[in-house]
Amino acid sequence: MQKMKIPISIEPAKAALKRMTINGIIVNGELSRLAEVADVLDEYLDVAIECGIDPQELVFVRGNASANLELRCQRCGNGIKMNVSTEFLYTPVRRGRAAEESDEQIPDAYEEIELNEFGEINLVQLVEDELMLALPIVAMHEPEDCSITEDDMTFGELAPEAMDEEKSNPFDILKNLKK
Ligand SMILES: [Zn+2]
Numbered sequence: 416m417q418k419m420k421i422p423i424s425i426e427p428a429k430a431a432l433k434r435m436t437i438n439g440i441i442v443n444g445e446l447s448r449l450a451e452v453a454d455v456l457d458e459y460l461d462v463a464i465e466c467g468i469d470p471q472e473l474v475f476v477r478g479n480a481s482a483n484l485e486l487r488c489q490r491c492g493n494g495i496k497m498n499v500s501t502e503f504l505y506t507p508v509r510r511g512r513a514a515e516e517s518d519e520q521i522p523d524a525y526e527e528i529e530l531n532e533f534g535e536i537n538l539v540q541l542v543e544d545e546l547m548l549a550l551p552i553v554a555m556h557e558p559e560d561c562s563i564t565e566d567d568m569t570f571g572e573l574a575p576e577a578m579d580e581e582k583s584n585p586f587d588i589l590k591n592l593k594k
Contacts (some may be wrong), residue, residue, distance in 0.1 A: 421462050421542075424535040427507040430466035431474040437464040437538075441480075446543050453550065454485040456496065462542055475525065476505045480542045486554035491563040495554050501545040507536055 421439035440459040449455060464478035481500030488495045506525040510532065521527060528536050555561070 418459065418461075421464065421538055423539050424531075424533075424537045425466070425476075426533075426535050427466060427474050427476055427530070428534065430476070431468045433466075435464075435466045437462070437478075441539055441542060445539055446482075446546075449482070449484075449543050449546055452486070452547070454494075456483040456485055460542070462538075464538065471522070473506045473521070473525070476503075476507070476528070476536070476541075478503055478542070480546065482546055484550075486550070488556045488561060489553050490555050491561050493556075493562055495556050497551075497554070499546055499549045501542075501549045503541070503545050505536075505541070 418440045421437050421441060425435070425437075439462055441462055442459045443450070443455040443457060446455055446460075460480055460482050462478060462480045464476060466474070466476050469475055479500065479502040481498055483496065483498050485494045485496050487493075504525055505528040506521060507530050508521075508527045510529050528541065530536060558564070
């Protein structure tokens with residue numbers, strides 16, 4: 416079956432009423448911000464999105480996406496390939512209505528996304544933001560895969576980074592950020 420590009424933007428309220436599901440692709444040329452920080456190895460990414468209304472009558476946009484990327488190892492400078500995936504659950508809020516001003520109680524499970532002036536959200540941008548958030552803060556090979564060994568580092572100028580790595584796992588930091 417021919418893969419269809421996902422719509423660039425949707426109106427969540429309408430999409431939710433129709434219980435719209437989208438199974439499509441984003442071609443890598445549309446991910447220019449992601450391409451600034453990583454090589455996008457896939458020609459296109461599969462994206463699945465589902466819109467609906469929850470029991471609390473909140474509109475939701477749920478989805479997932481993953482990408483094969485090549486980042487620069489911060490230790491040896493060579494490429495490091497990784498699969499980055501993300502799952503997301505948003506509820507749209509009207510422009511200028513941040514959480515503190517809203518009288519609606521938005522459950523913690525949701526991230527809020529502002530509608531633009533047309534009552535739309537940009538799906539491609541949303542997925543790209545999600546993938547960028549899922550990137551490790553510091554990309555680094557596992558010590559056994561890296562072309563710079565721990566022995567080299569004892570003498571090298573890269574030692575401070577090695578110390579950072581011991582202190583914290585970048586994936587853990589990201590997990591906390593997303594809460
Ligand atoms: Zn490396």
